[in-house]
Amino acid sequence: MWAATARTRDAIDALPFVRGLGDGSLDRDRFAYYMTQDALYLRGFARALASAAAKAPNGEEIAFFAKAAHDAIVVEGALHEDQVGRVADEAEPSPTCNAYTSYVLSVAHTQGYPELVAAVLPCFWVYADVGERLMAKAGELADHAYGEWIATYADEEFAQATEQAKAIADRQAAAADPGTVARMREAFHRATTYEWMFWDAAWRREAWAH
Numbered sequence: 393m394w395a396a397t398a399r400t401r402d403a404i405d406a407l408p409f410v411r412g413l414g415d416g417s418l419d420r421d422r423f424a425y426y427m428t429q430d431a432l433y434l435r436g437f438a439r440a441l442a443s444a445a446a447k448a449p450n451g452e453e454i455a456f457f458a459k460a461a462h463d464a465i466v467v468e469g470a471l472h473e474d475q476v477g478r479v480a481d482e483a484e485p486s487p488t489c490n491a492y493t494s495y496v497l498s499v500a501h502t503q504g505y506p507e508l509v510a511a512v513l514p515c516f517w518v519y520a521d522v523g524e525r526l527m528a529k530a531g532e533l534a535d536h537a538y539g540e541w542i543a544t545y546a547d548e549e550f551a552q553a554t555e556q557a558k559a560i561a562d563r564q565a566a567a568a569d570p571g572t573v574a575r576m577r578e579a580f581h582r583a584t585t586y587e588w589m590f591w592d593a594a595w596r597r598e599a600w601a602h
């Protein structure tokens with residue numbers, strides 16, 4: 393699944409938003425737009441993770457997804473509040489934010505546990521991957537404009553959660569019939585593309601037409 397998204401991941405690395413986040417040159421307005429949209433995204437994503445906990449076949453995976461839902465709101469939420477303050481309940485999701493959260497929630501409500509695991513996996517894996525590479529390039533984070541963001545996603549605990557999510561997806565794929573594996577691939581690919589779109593939308597400060 394990861395190899396099939398190589399082109400999209402290269403395109404993520406090439407995005408002006410991601411480059412600017414890495415070298416600290418990203419302007420604050422674009423970053424604030426992104427963090428506000430991300431806070432809205434995380435609510436939908438946490439709901440999808442809670443659905444994964446509800447569908448999970450054993451205690452270990454129930455606990456994993458329930459904790460991931462908690463961390464998306466509490467741990468990532470603390471980073472967002474620190475950077476842009478508390479996002480108002482009535483704040484409006486952008487078209488891309490709305491599309492991405494609607495997509496993972498539709499998988500949660502209309503498909504099975506394996507497909508849902510595949511749909512939420514890029515949210516762990518792409519961020520851990522980007523975080524690790526930006527950290528390696530940035531070196532010292534103390535004076536970096538976006539050091540707190542990079543440290544959050546390059547964090548060892550986030551890397552461990554990503555490994556757990558990957559292991560769950562691998563177990564599900566190994567036990568699944570070919571049709572389910574095809575839907576898992578589709579969900580993983582679609583969500584990885586949404587990751588690209590989310591950063592691109594932040595760069596453009598995407599708005600609704602009317």
Ligand SMILES: Cc1ncc(CN)c(N)n1
Pocket residue numbers: 430433434464468514515516519587590
């Ligand atoms: C859009 C998006 N994707 C993933 C993550 C990492 N949980 C995030 N904060 N935002």
